Amino acid sequence: MKRYLLITVALFFTIQASAQNGLKAGEKAPKFIATDNAGKSISLPALLKQHKSVVLFFYRGQWCPYCNKHIQQLQDSLQLLTAKGAYVIGVTPETGENINKTIEKTHASFSIIEDKGYKIMKAYDVNYRVDDALNAKLKNYGVDLEKNNGNKDHVLPVPATYVINSSGKIVFVQFDKDYTKRASIASIAAAL
Numbered sequence: 001m002k003r004y005l006l007i008t009v010a011l012f013f014t015i016q017a018s019a020q021n022g023l024k025a026g027e028k029a030p031k032f033i034a035t036d037n038a039g040k041s042i043s044l045p046a047l048l049k050q051h052k053s054v055v056l057f058f059y060r061g062q063w064c065p066y067c068n069k070h071i072q073q074l075q076d077s078l079q080l081l082t083a084k085g086a087y088v089i090g091v092t093p094e095t096g097e098n099i100n101k102t103i104e105k106t107h108a109s110f111s112i113i114e115d116k117g118y119k120i121m122k123a124y125d126v127n128y129r130v131d132d133a134l135n136a137k138l139k140n141y142g143v144d145l146e147k148n149n150g151n152k153d154h155v156l157p158v159p160a161t162y163v164i165n166s167s168g169k170i171v172f173v174q175f176d177k178d179y180t181k182r183a184s185i186a187s188i189a190a191a192l
Contacts, residue, residue, distance in 0.1 A: 003048040020125040022160050022175035029056075029164040030123035036111035037099045043091060044164070052085025053171075053192055054164045058126050058157035060168050060179070061094040062102040063143045068158065070182040071106040078110060084192035086163075093157065095150040121157045126175070130154040164190040 023029070033043045047054050057074070059067040074081070074088060081088055088110040092099065099112050113120065121127040130138070133155050135145060145154050161183035163172035172191030174183035 004082050007099050012158065014076050020127060020158065022125050022158065023162065023170055024073075025170050025173050029054075029162065029168050029170050031168075032053070032120050032123065033181070034113045034115070034120065036089070036113050037096060037103065038111070042111055042113060045168070046136060047087050047089075048166050048168055050166065051087040053087075053111075054160065055086050055088045055188055055192075056091065056124075056164060057089070057159070057161040058091045058121060058124070059102075059159055060156045061092060061148050063103060063148060064179075064180065066180050068102065070157065070159070071102065073185055074110070075106055075108050077189070080189060081098075081192065084189060085101050086113075089113060091120050091157070092105075093118065093121070093149045093155055095148065097147050098124055118155055121155070124160065124162065125153055126160045127159040128147075128158065130156055135142050161188065163188060 031044050032107060033041065035040050046055065059071065061067065071090065078088060090108065090110065090112040091117055092112065096114050099114060102108065102112065114123050118127050130145060147153050153180065158175060158177055159179045159182060160175040162170050163173045172185065172188065
């Protein structure tokens, strides 16, 4: 627990200094096409034609206890969300192998996208670079971003959640540089 507290404090200050601002409610959601963890092509425009809304969330990786808790909550409430016409998508910089670890830990059955090149993270303005000093500290705590993400970029997303309606408009945003704060299922469901 002490390890997670130290990671939390260190990452919180880094995010405060270097994070983006995220998109706002009322803005048009950037379109994207990607392949999810099951090899399925995920097209935001196509999903919005088939579903009333999309719940799009960004998470840091399987090593993050806050991410795993949020993903588990989404999974536990998936039937509620899909009954309201939503399609749930997670986006992460971690490799497919580590996405599988996330799925093992959380039992997530919804689409998760490995955002190679950070195209989706950049489009939603949630990406930031972990500085070298903090990266070294994370390694001391057993978090190897290079291994987890399969590159030397040290880029993570601010954990954010967007609800996008069928017209492609963002109707709900949870974006907080304090990554311990996540969108509640109640607030997501209310936006649907």
